[in-house]
Amino acid sequence: MSDFKSFVVAGAGHLGVFVIQELVKLKKAGKITSVVVFTRSNDSHEKILQLGAKPININYQNADQLAHALKGVDCFISTLTVSAIQFEKEIARACKAVDVRLFVPSEFGLPKVDHVGSKKDEVKKYIKEIKQPYAVFYTGAFTDMIFTPYAGFNWDEGKVSIGGSGDQPLSCTARPDIARYMAYVLTELPADDLENKIFCIEGERISFNAVCSGWEARTGRTLQITRIPRSVLEKEPPTNFGAHLLVEIDKGNGTVGPPEEINLYYPEWRPKKVLEVLLD
Ligand SMILES: NC(=O)c1ccc[n+]([C@@H]2O[C@H](COP(=O)([O-])OP(=O)(O)OC[C@H]3O[C@@H](n4cnc5c(N)ncnc54)[C@H](OP(=O)(O)O)[C@@H]3O)[C@@H](O)[C@H]2O)c1
Known part of the structure; x- marks a missing residue:
């Protein structure tokens, strides 16, 4: 202690x-x-x-x-x-x-x-x-801040905007x-x-696309997904942190580190996965 x-x-x-x-x-x-x-x-x-x-x-x-x-x-x-x-x-x-x-x-x-x-x-x-x-x-x-309408995830309306390919992993907690x-x-x-x-630390390592497909599977609803190519986000001024973040995630910089170096010091920690935060 x-x-x-x-x-x-x-x-x-x-x-x-x-x-x-x-x-x-x-x-x-x-x-x-x-x-x-x-x-x-x-x-x-x-x-x-x-x-x-x-x-x-x-x-x-x-x-x-x-x-x-x-x-x-x-x-x-x-x-x-x-x-x-x-x-x-x-x-x-x-x-x-x-x-x-x-x-x-x-x-x-x-x-x-x-x-x-x-x-x-x-x-x-x-x-x-x-x-x-x-x-x-x-x-x-922050799972409970990023997957919100403010960042392009309007679950209530079933409309989502994804920057980049949506395939790269993101650490979320x-x-x-x-x-x-x-x-x-x-x-x-x-x-x-x-x-x-x-x-x-991370509650879950998951891509935007996997979050969306998981959400569709859980809710039985189909999302209307708009995709913003990385090339468009890269034209935003550096002060646009949201765009910068999406570009970096798309480049593979969205995780806190190698899996073997995360969540090491609290074995009983049971963090919520993204869909648990969104749907439970
Ligand atoms: N990973 C993520 O998704 C994510 C998301 C959001 C934030 N963050 C990070 O989390 C950390 C905290 O961010 P937050 O969003 O929780 O902060 P915040 O709510 O915007 O602000 C925290 C506190 O900072 C104080 N503050 C505000 N402006 C100030 C100023 N000019 N001078 C001195 N104190 C000031 C205020 O306290 P008082 O008014 O009581 O003084 C305020 O309650 C930051 O490092 C941020 O980058 C990460």
């Missing part, structure tokens, strides 16, 4: 709320003692309190405030939004100064795919330089499963086994 007792999560957003929920469960079970959530303002307080955690307002550019808030903390987890990742350098510096034992940067995607202008790689380089112990989690696409996996390994693995480790 890591003996990490005191956790801070930064950002109660799309992913953060699930991570906070899992940590609060561990607190209620007496396994950990504290779940604090950093937020920029009072606006998020009610949500954080309802989750059962303690909100603390932070100005991420205030080094003294960060160091004070991180004192005595064992593990810091960032679930900050992509455009706020640059603040992780300031946070990591504060973690190092007050001996936070583990820093989890906001990754939670694919090792070879990132937003244009993202600071994720810069932050990882920095935490290594300052020798702040870290753990990184690659999760693939639902947010509750990501949170459960993280909370488990961060508390159950020895601290030495967590330090400077990369965790690659």
Whole structure:
């Protein structure tokens, strides 16, 4: 066991709320003692309190405030939004100064795919330089966010848009499963086994075409599928992350790693497969 007792999560957003929920469960079970959530303002307080955690307002550019808030903390987890990742350098510096034992940067995607202008790689380089112990989690696409009308999957209307061939594999993990996996390994693995480790996880490795044919088989309905060729997606500006992601998946960069290197540290983890998330 890591003996990490005191956790801070930064950002109660799309992913953060699930991570906070899992940590609060561990607190209620007496396994950990504290779940604090950093937020920029009072606006998020009610949500954080309802989750059962303690909100603390932070100005991420205030080094003294960060160091004070991180004192005595064992593990810091960032679930900050992509455009706020640059603040992780300031946070990591504060973690190092007050001996936070583990820093989890906001990754939670694919090792070879990132937003244009993202600071994720810069932050990882920095935490290594300052020798702040870290753990990184690659999760693939969030099943419960990608297979939605927003990303071209309108199941209710039976209309789906697939970028590229649709045959390449994609690592997919639902947010509750990501949170459960993280909370488990961060508390159950020895601290030495967590330090400077990369965790690659996936609920399922599956192609868009296989998801669609599985959905048709399960529902007995026929999907109206529109296909966008990779050559069309490649003409989109780099700021169009959705198009960029589809191109990278189509190039074979949609998985978190070789099958033998994934889901290694939580044998009882039973993540949901894509069709379970969509249909059950
Ligand atoms: N693999 C996937 O499919 C997938 C999908 C979505 C996201 N992700 C990744 O998951 C991570 C978390 O993303 P998310 O969508 O959960 O984030 P999010 O909900 O957009 O934002 C999380 C929190 O960040 C804080 N925040 C927002 N703007 C900020 C700013 N300018 N400065 C400081 N803090 C700010 C907010 O907290 P307060 O307002 O309380 O301060 C917000 O609740 C990211 O690394 C993202 O790339 C992956």
